[in-house]
Amino acid sequence: MTFRSNVPAVRRALNDALLEAMVASTLSASRIVRRALSQPGTGRIYRIAKGRKKGRNLRAKGFHQASAPGRPPAVNTNRLRQSWTVSQVGGRGVAGNADLNAHIRQYPDRVVLEYGSRVPYAAMLEYGTSRMKSRPYVKPSIPFIAMTVPRLFQTALRRKFKP
Numbered sequence: 001m002t003f004r005s006n007v008p009a010v011r012r013a014l015n016d017a018l019l020e021a022m023v024a025s026t027l028s029a030s031r032i033v034r035r036a037l038s039q040p041g042t043g044r045i046y047r048i049a050k051g052r053k054k055g056r057n058l059r060a061k062g063f064h065q066a067s068a069p070g071r072p073p074a075v076n077t078n079r080l081r082q083s084w085t086v087s088q089v090g091g092r093g094v095a096g097n098a099d100l101n102a103h104i105r106q107y108p109d110r111v112v113l114e115y116g117s118r119v120p121y122a123a124m125l126e127y128g129t130s131r132m133k134s135r136p137y138v139k140p141s142i143p144f145i146a147m148t149v150p151r152l153f154q155t156a157l158r159r160k161f162k163p
Helices: 003-036 079-083 122-127 139-160
Strands: 045-047 063-065 085-089 112-116
Touching (some): 003 085, 079 122
Antiparallel strands (some): 045 063, 085 112
């Protein structure tokens, strides 16, 4: 058996390893962003409902602690954190959130992975508005994502090309 006859098998193994690493890195990035969205607020406290005097926490007492400007948004309804999805388009079919996939062009010759949120106020929180300072949660996560991605690619390549 010559090396030339193994080229298709090596190419398939390499493509599989790269796809596996891309999916793992996208899921890891999504987890890191969700973790940033899970931080408690550090800003002002304000009333949101009537609440109970002997409530266990601020929410049960009818209050919410907002995030300070420049910090990730504090959890209020959990809608933003739950809306973060990962989707794959192209290659071996479509996997992930159908709503997210509906807005992505189909690429028959390549795989596109996307993670994000379709909540209308997600971009407003990240970048701010004329009436509100930004509460970035993706941008501060990028250094952590950059540290994990090379390791995930190395792991996937080692798994496919064991000595």
